[in-house]
Amino acid sequence: MEFSEDNISRFRISFQNQEKHQEDVAVAFDEEVVTSHQLVVYNDEVNSFDYVIITLMEVCEHSPEQAEQCTLQIHFRGRCGVKSGDFDELVSMRNEICRRGISAEIESYQ
Structure with missing residues (x-):
């Protein structure tokens, strides 16, 4: 040209x-203004590490390594944000985690 x-x-x-x-x-x-949500799982004295790891793999589709890291944070820090996304996307995951006897909540942040 x-x-x-x-x-x-x-x-x-x-x-x-x-x-x-x-x-x-x-x-x-x-x-x-974008508001995002996070699925937070809390520590308890009832569920085993393996049970929480398996739950995170099945419900949140975590890899084994990711589920293990989240479980360690839950244990040592008392909580861990295991998944971020839209509220509607996280509700069914929270419900399933709670149905399995693990404490979880959805928190919003900007």
Whole structure:
């Protein structure tokens, strides 16, 4: 492609339009408030490590390593956020974890 003055000026206009569009998108995104939710599992003195690990693998689709790490945090810190996402997505997981006798809640944060 040959660079004539006409091509360069069209490129500048196109580039300026792109920058304006990007700024508009950035402003719109900054104004949007996004609330996320986290499924938190709490420690207890009843359930075994293996039971909690298996539950996290089956309910939250964790890998064995991820489930083990979460279980260790639950044990030593008293709680662990095991899954983040939309409230509606997490409700069924929380219900199933609680049905299995493990304490869990959904917390929201911004």
